[in-house]
């Protein structure tokens with residue numbers, strides 16, 4: 589555990605699930621998970637601009653400043669943002685598999701209310717041509733260097749089809765300007781997709797009529813390992829269905845007293861349809877009561893009262909089914925970077 593803690597840098601902070609109990613639908617900004625690869629740059633709005641360029645524009649480059657963007661028709665929506673590696677440690681703790689990357693539990697996720705302009709409007713304003721296929725949004729944070737290799741500035745291709753569908757160019761998070769660590773002044777939010785797509789500190793976007801590549805869709809953020817081609821799977825897109833209890837791991841609960849189990853489930857495939865909970869390590873399952881809305885792009889909250897009858901260790905499990913009919917499986921298929929954990933998590937508690 590200590591070694592894992594040490595491997596998390598300043599740019600790696602999890603949301604604490606226990607603190608979400610009784611909180612509202614959104615994760616408060618100061619408790620939202622944080623992840624970045626180098627440093628969070630300090631950017632002044634007065635000098636910041638966003639430039640679109642490339643052969644996928646009908647004319648030359650087009651530049652927007654902060655106020656140009658904020659003057660465009662805005663949208664506010666709840667959406668989860670989740671790192672592709674959320675749940676990575678369960679490959680090891682539940683499946684005894686070795687994976688590399690930031691050792692996240694289930695807290696590399698949060699939901700915020702995001703306000704911004706649909707990327708579609710920005711692209712149309714800049715004169716995107718009909719034959720544009722890929723975008724390359726790029727951050728203003730310093731170049732990413734690992735093991736002596738300079739991968740350049742943070743950037744990842746985004747298909748035009750997704751960009752035109754539901755991607756937002758965001759300035760507000762939970763009703764206030766983005767904080768520095770979450771991408772001030774402007775970031776992308778790419779709903780349902782791996783967090784790496786939601787480029788922070790956005791500085792420019794290449795618009796291209798041919799497919800684009802960057803290390804973040806070739807070397808990283810694909811599935812690698814046994815069963816995958818040597819170049820890896822296709823670049824990762826949407827996040828699988830997952831569930832979490834709003835409870836500390838190893839929480840102590842009194843025997844013979846009613847306790848309200850609460851949690852949240854989400855899926856990149858669409859809204860959550862139902863959730864089942866087991867308090868006996870998966871031997872039996874009970875439908876949880878859904879609380880509040882069940883909408884796409886965001887998590888659904890649920891609860892189930894439980895009166896633990898026996899002292900000792902108990903294993904809680906929750907499994908959700910989404911709109912597409914996908915249910916969390918007991919395990920998650922292995923890939924050596926530990927992306928896209930999709931299994932039911934065994935949550936140990938101690939009945940005292």
Ligand SMILES: Nc1nc2c(c(=O)[nH]1)N[C@H]1C(S)=C(S)[C@@H](COP(=O)(O)O)O[C@H]1N2
Pocket residue numbers: 620621622623624625626669670671672726727728729742769770771783784785786787788789
């Ligand atoms: N410019 C830039 N954007 C970035 C990153 C980064 O390092 N630099 N990290 C990405 C990754 S891997 C994740 S999971 C999310 C995390 O966003 P958050 O810190 O706001 O939670 O930002 C993404 N956007």
Ligand SMILES: [Mo]
Pocket residue numbers: 623670671672673783784
């Ligand atoms: Mo991430």
